[in-house]
Amino acid sequence: MSTLFNRDIISIGDLSKDEIQAVLGQAAEFEQQLARGERATVGQTLLNRVLATVFYEPSTRTRLSFESAMNRLGGRVVSVAEAKTSSSAAKGETIYDSGRMLESYADVIVQRHPATGSARALADAAGVPVINAGDGTGEHPTQALLDLYTIQREGAEGGALRSLDGLHVAMVGDLKNGRTVHSLSKALSHWNVTLSYVAPPELAMPQDVVSFVQSRGATVHQTTDVTAALKTADIAYITRIQQERFPSVEEYLKLKGVYVISADVVARAKPGIAIMHPLPRVDEITTDVDTLPNAAYFRQARNGVFVRMALLAMVLGAV
Numbered sequence: 039m040s041t042l043f044n045r046d047i048i049s050i051g052d053l054s055k056d057e058i059q060a061v062l063g064q065a066a067e068f069e070q071q072l073a074r075g076e077r078a079t080v081g082q083t084l085l086n087r088v089l090a091t092v093f094y095e096p097s098t099r100t101r102l103s104f105e106s107a108m109n110r111l112g113g114r115v116v117s118v119a120e121a122k123t124s125s126s127a128a129k130g131e132t133i134y135d136s137g138r139m140l141e142s143y144a145d146v147i148v149q150r151h152p153a154t155g156s157a158r159a160l161a162d163a164a165g166v167p168v169i170n171a172g173d174g175t176g177e178h179p180t181q182a183l184l185d186l187y188t189i190q191r192e193g194a195e196g197g198a199l200r201s202l203d204g205l206h207v208a209m210v211g212d213l214k215n216g217r218t219v220h221s222l223s224k225a226l227s228h229w230n231v232t233l234s235y236v237a238p239p240e241l242a243m244p245q246d247v248v249s250f251v252q253s254r255g256a257t258v259h260q261t262t263d264v265t266a267a268l269k270t271a272d273i274a275y276i277t278r279i280q281q282e283r284f285p286s287v288e289e290y291l292k293l294k295g296v297y298v299i300s301a302d303v304v305a306r307a308k309p310g311i312a313i314m315h316p317l318p319r320v321d322e323i324t325t326d327v328d329t330l331p332n333a334a335y336f337r338q339a340r341n342g343v344f345v346r347m348a349l350l351a352m353v354l355g356a357v
C-alpha cells in the first residue's frame with residue numbers, strides 16, 4: 039500500500055520525491071489501462087467510496103477532473119460547487135465545523151478556498167484525508183503533480199516518461215499571486231532544474247519560494263524579458279494575471295496583457311518548446327498558438343484526470 043494512505047495533501051512539500059514519482063507512475067498506469075479499454079477493471083478501484091468536493095472559489099477543470107477521476111475509479115461524489123453562497127458557510131459556519139460534519143459524509147474531501155491556510159484548517163478538523171485544490175495565493179499541489187506529469191509526457195519518446203533533470207522551465211506572468219507556480223517550483227526543485235521567473239517587479243515570485251528552490255539546488259534567473267527566456271527554455275509555463283487578488287480593477291488593468299504569447303513569439307523560442315498553462319487563459323496566449331504542436335495546455339488539462347485518479351486511489355489505500 040502507498041505511503042500516501044490516509045494522508046492529507048495540503049502542500050506539495052508534504053510529498054517526498056519518491057512519493058511524487060509514485061503518483062506519476064500510478065497516473066501513467068491508469069492512463070495506459072484506460073487506453074487499453076480496461077474501464078471495467080479500473081472502475082473496481084474505489085467502489086463504494088465517497089469523495090466530497092467543496093469549492094468556495096470558481097473552478098472548472100480541478101473540480102470536474104477530480105469528480106471524473108472518482109467516477110472512473112468506480113467511486114461516488116457529493117459536491118458543493120458554490121460553497122461560498124450555497125453551503126452553510128453563507129450562514130457563518132466555520133471551516134472547523136464543516137470539517138467535523140464532512141468527515142461523516144465522505145471518505146476523502148477536496149476543498150478550494152480563497153484563504154491561504156484554509157486547507158490545513160479543514161484537515162485539522164476532519165478525520166478523513168483532505169486534498170487542497172487551491173488555498174488563495176498559497177498552494178495548488180495537485181496542479182503541480184499534473185504539471186510534472188505533463189512535462190514528463192511532452193518530451194517523452196514512445197510513451198515513456200522523460201527525466202526532469204537538466205530541464206529549463208520558464209514561468210511567465212503573475213508569479214506573485216499564482217498558486218500553481220508556487221507549488222510547481224517546489225515540486226521541480228527535487229530535480230536538477232533551471233527556473234526562469236519572468237514577471238514585472240510587481241508580480242515577482244515571492245522571495246520565500248525563490249529561497250526554497252535555491253536551497254534545494256535549483257538555478258534561478260529572474261527577468262522581465264520573455265523573448266530571451268524562451269530562447270533557451272524547454273517549457274514555457276504561462277499564467278493568468280490573477281485579477282481577483284488585486285486590490286482594485288485599476289491596479290489589475292495596469293498589468294493586464296503584460297506578456298502575450300503568440301505564434302510569432304513561439305516561432306522565435308527554442309525549437310520544440312512546450313507551451314503550458316494551468317488554464318483558464320484570458321489574453322496571455324493567443325488562439326493562433328492552439329494549433330501548434332507546442333501547445334500542451336489542453337493535453338495538460340486532460341492529464342489532470344489520471345493524476346487525480348492516482349492520488350485518490352493512493353490516499354484511500356486502494357493501490
Ligand code: NCD
Binds near residue numbers: 099217316
Ligand atoms: C488555476 C488556479 O485555480 O489556481 N486554475 C486551475 O486550477 N487550473 C490557475 C488560475 O486560476 O489562473
